[in-house]
Amino acid sequence: MPSAAACPKPASDPDAAPDPPPPPIPLSAAVRRFAALAAAGFRRHSTYRQATVAGVFTNVVFGAMLAAVMSAVVAGGGGRPGGYTGAQLVTYVWVGQGLLSVSHMWTWKELADRITSGDVAADLLRPVDPLTSYAAAELGRAAHAVLGRFIAPVGVGFAFYTMYVPHEAATYPLFAVSVVLAVAVSFAGRYLVNLTAFWLLDARGPLAAWGLFAASLSGVHFPLRFLPEWAQWLIWLGTPFPCVFQIPLDIAVERTATGVAAATVALQLCWGTALMALCAAVQRRALRRLVVQGG
């Protein structure tokens, strides 16, 4: 039985490479393997050049529309809606259009499809735990998105709009770390939702749930700071969604002091670690009851 043979290895946290690796694999080999998988993820997405161009075009069109709406909000609201200046809101929109494809909140159902079709059995026969290999591929994809899809909308923003340029030197590294963590939280959330296919066989429902909450609670349509304060507290502390979008953007436009920004990065780290651990635990449970459908 393939299911018995495919006992999962303990999952290692892909974001913290210096963690003690499982004894049989030397550290350098594990790191090299992870890097190779990430590079493969990068190359895979770099082959879809037309799709990248089409995606950038779409981001620019949406950016122009949202920037116009936000400018009207600033004009009508008399100054600082949600505590943002006009330039900060415009930057929020354009950096947000770039970030959207880096954190890639929607439409990932590769794993669920492989579970439904039974192809996941092949993933389990490989020497690397599927959580680790998918996480590596995801990092590669995100790296490609930074080069292929992040820079262009931000460039358009700088070329045609009055953008906010961060004053503090600390903002730049903090933003970089925050984007990596946004990718990790987004990936772990989507992976978890995909894993429900082990129980439901068809994960469309949970995927729709993730899509709905990611669209409404992450700050894509409007900054969450437009909401009443009680709703903000609920969303920021009760859900991982601001970690995926709004936290990096608030850091980029220096919406808060650097200390508060660092605290929000710590919040991202907590959500990322918790969701990754949950993914590993749920995957172990799923594999214990896995029945590979023949044929």
Next chain:
Amino acid sequence: MADPRREDRRAGGHRPRPAAAYAHLVRAQARSQGQYRASFLLDAGLSALLSLVELAAVLAVFRVTPELGGFTLREVLLTAALCEFGFQLADLLVGNIERLAIYVRTGLMDAVLVRPLSPLGQLLATDLPFRKVGRAVQDAVVYVVVLVYADLDWTPARAVLAVIAPVAAAALFAAVFIAGASVAFWWIDSGEFANAFTYGGRTFAQYPVPLYPSWLRGTFAYGLGFAFAGYQPMLALCGRSDPLGTPAWLAWSMPVVAAIAWAAAIALWRTGIRHYRSTGS
């Protein structure tokens, strides 16, 4: 299983009439989509909520500003509700055409073309998304609620307009869906390019046209006709003049705009079909 075959015979001999064939395709879809019941119900329930999120965004924006480009909450809500209802109706009926790119890439399009039915009709019938029915119904309810909330001065003409406006908007969005998908005949990875016009058009049409810079107005509002999905009928329903100076009767040209859009979309689709070369897979 025996049942559909019997219906075939009733429909007249070996070849079922197209209507019967489409009915079978749709029924088979209904059965298959109901298979994973828990997932289907969750999906149907949540996709109904999704368009409320669009309107909630308008409410959130009006929490921080009393007016938007000179328009009040009622006016913007009415614009957004009209556009959202029209968009979701179109998405329910023809939104599946987005899958054309997958059909072209995997070679499934070959199978569609050899069957004795219209390719467009087959593509629309083979994956009719029943989970989206709830969303369209709910958007109809929301539209009525917003009409009541907007507290309009009803006249017979406005009542007629209130009924034809979402239908015309749906026709317009449907044409854009078909035209956008047709691009996949030339450009397989065009999915996101089409999104700029389908979902982009929806986002554009939710807010009053004067908010946008002139190049966006030129292309999206009047070039592609999205001003007619929400903004122009809103002006006529609320009886307010357009800051851009368009005449009031323009709202009534919506059906003409939708018809032109359909003619263009079908022409593009036909050219695409003729241009199609199998990937050979």
